[in-house]
Amino acid sequence: MQMNKTLKGLLALSAVVTVFSTFSVQAQTQTQTSAPQGGNAEQTIANNKLSAGDEKALKDMAQANINEIAAAKIALNKAQSAEVKTFAQKMAGDHGDALTKVKAVAKQKGVTLPTEPDTKHKAMATKLEKQSGGAFDRMYMENAGVMDHKMVLSTLKSDAMKIKDPDVRALAEAHTPVVEQHLKSAEHMAM
Numbered sequence: 001m002q003m004n005k006t007l008k009g010l011l012a013l014s015a016v017v018t019v020f021s022t023f024s025v026q027a028q029t030q031t032q033t034s035a036p037q038g039g040n041a042e043q044t045i046a047n048n049k050l051s052a053g054d055e056k057a058l059k060d061m062a063q064a065n066i067n068e069i070a071a072a073k074i075a076l077n078k079a080q081s082a083e084v085k086t087f088a089q090k091m092a093g094d095h096g097d098a099l100t101k102v103k104a105v106a107k108q109k110g111v112t113l114p115t116e117p118d119t120k121h122k123a124m125a126t127k128l129e130k131q132s133g134g135a136f137d138r139m140y141m142e143n144a145g146v147m148d149h150k151m152v153l154s155t156l157k158s159d160a161m162k163i164k165d166p167d168v169r170a171l172a173e174a175h176t177p178v179v180e181q182h183l184k185s186a187e188h189m190a191m
Contacts, residue, residue: 050109054168057159058106061171062113064152065099067121068092071144074128075136083189084137087145090185094178101174105167138190145186153179 050058068091075088106113117125124143131139156179160172 050111050165050168053159053162054165055109055111057163057172058102058109058111058168059113060155060159061175062099062102062106063118064148064155065095065102066114067117067148068095068144069099070117070121070125071128071140071148074125075140075144078128078132078136079140080133081137084141087185087189088140091144091182094182098175098178102171105171108167109165141186141190146183146190149179149183149186153183 072088072091072095075084076092079085079088103113105111116122128136128139128143153176156172156176160169160176163169163172
């Protein structure tokens, strides 16, 4: 008799949990579809998960922006030429704005981004710190200006063809002309 009461109690509790779970999932789905992110009214929680390629593209964009911002900060302190300082200021501003947009999409998609320059750019920062005057200006423009922007542009164009998520694709498409303009400016200054 005692066992029957316990069993009935567990079954009743199980039924209540099932009902609340169902309502919770329905409420979550309704919240997602009534307040879409990225403009897609049919988007649900499952659709927010990025493919490995799209996640990599998002992380690549973040890393490129982080690397450029770090190099620009060094240049703002060490550059001799007013033209190089102006370029560095533009890099800090443009890449700072771009990073803010990448972070917003990453947060929406549940992607953890890098937070500091990669190993290659940390090594370059160490080399830049040891330079001064015209030697610093040339090294900064050759590396952060020309070489990095060529690499980033190539990666953006390659990634953009493979990106499936519309929000990540929009970021790549918005970044591409900015990076192209940075590269043109850097190449002009490096001549």
